[in-house]
Amino acid sequence: MLNVNGINVYYGAIHALKDVSFHVEEGEIVSLIGANGAGKTTTMHTISGLLSSKTGDITFMGQSISKLEPHRIVKLGLAQVPEGRRVFSNLTVQDNLEMGAYTRPMNDRREIERDLELVFKRFPRLHERRRQLAGTLSGGEQQMLAIGRALMSRPKMLLLDEPSMGLSPILVQEIFNCIQEVNKSGTTILLVEQNAKMALSISHRAYVMETGSIILEGAASELLDNDQVKKAYLGG
Amino acid sequence: MDFFNHIINGLGLGSIYALVALGYTMVYGIVKLINFAHGDIIMVGGYMVYLIMVKWGLPIWLAVPASIVICAFTGMLVERVAYRRLLVHNAARISLLITAMGVSIFLQNAFMLIFGTDPKLMPPLFQAEPFKLGSFELASTTVINIVVSVIMMIGLNLLVNKTKIGKAMIATSEDSSAAKLMGINTNRVISFTFAIGSALAAVAALLYCNTYPQIKPSMGNLLGLKAFVAAVFGGIGSIPGAMLGGYLLGVIESLTKAYVSTTLTDAVVFGILIIILLVKPAGILGKNRKEKV
């Protein structure tokens, strides 16, 4: 479904991604794990079109997306929940969700309303606070909003960048359950995490990234048993 | 009741500042650019009315919408031609600022070339009897200015807070990368913002020409500068701030003219603003924004 082929991304003179290649198949949950600064967010931004690669190609459902502007990529069905949630704090919860449906045409109003109800059913706390400004929500609620907002575009594939960051263990569990549900309902998932254990426990496959390169890949269950991974990312 | 009269006159003048200040603040809010060419859009608006009504002899009901549309289009064109590439490539703010000044000089010189440097007299646009309220009398221009500016601001607030594109403006100004990830075409939102700001400047131009029936290529300089100050005064980036700043600036100016000195008005007005900004650097309604990562 998603094919990343030999991308090299720079921030000025900094070579942040070095010949990165990987793929995600339809229906999978694939995670990309690695330490802080490994290049995970850079990878996500490049897929979504916020950054561009000097080389290689990225294809989504057979179509090259490496030269497309971000809003066109969303329209193709590839949405992202960015690192740090990035909800619009000056808009209400409901307006944030509506922004998620920005690419959908006006005559889709009925369906948009229905999806809004689905998000509210998934996250009842968002429903209670739908008229509040998003900036007044707690961290966990903002993460739910960020996920709900991305789902409003009805993505075929969802990229999640460190959704567990800064959340309590109970909330992390809730978010991961939600990711699994979203996947079961037919959305392919690419998950970036520093919380490697949690990520691997719900993934089918995974890639390990270190200083801008992918150094390991395999089935999630294999990586959970891999000595190198255990030492570096699972706390021994 | 003189005092009350000066306040109302100040609000009339402030209406024009407020409408222009909105353009500065909206553009700043969305691309962090101080669009120094914004004042010249007022000039473009003035000359368009002159061209359509005086030169071509066409009626006002045609001149007004035409000049508003032409200004909106000019604003979009300036953004597309002069700023877009710099914005897309994340150019330094100083480059943007210098480009904006260049656009301003270009527009003024282009109009000097086309229309000459001498001021042109405008016919009165909207004539009306002085407005009588009990014992005192208000100039019709003052009343028109206030009424039109209030209508414009209500319209703008509805546009920004209730429509999809308006909410996209708020989203883009808060976090343009996140807005892009939502599928918002931020270039289009920026373009739209320039169009709206310039249309408001065109309305300001109409009110200005109606109040002071004379236009010249450099007319946008002082008016633009004052409106910019009004925007900063209210809190640049804040729409209610620009409105408040504009009206307050008009009132301060009117009261200074009446009670302090007519020749030193601008010096006194700017002096007061400097003092207020020293006390409240972000402006009256400005927030100290967090820098985004």
Ligand SMILES: Nc1ncnc2c1ncn2[C@@H]1O[C@H](COP(=O)(O)OP(=O)(O)O)[C@@H](O)[C@H]1O
């Ligand atoms: N805007 C930027 N400018 C310069 N360097 C950056 C920028 N963003 C990230 N980097 C650098 O690129 C590398 C990868 O960063 P990032 O993709 O954010 O890593 P991760 O998400 O895995 O923590 C790091 O060395 C980081 O310092």
Ligand SMILES: [Mg+2]
């Ligand atoms: Mg990161």
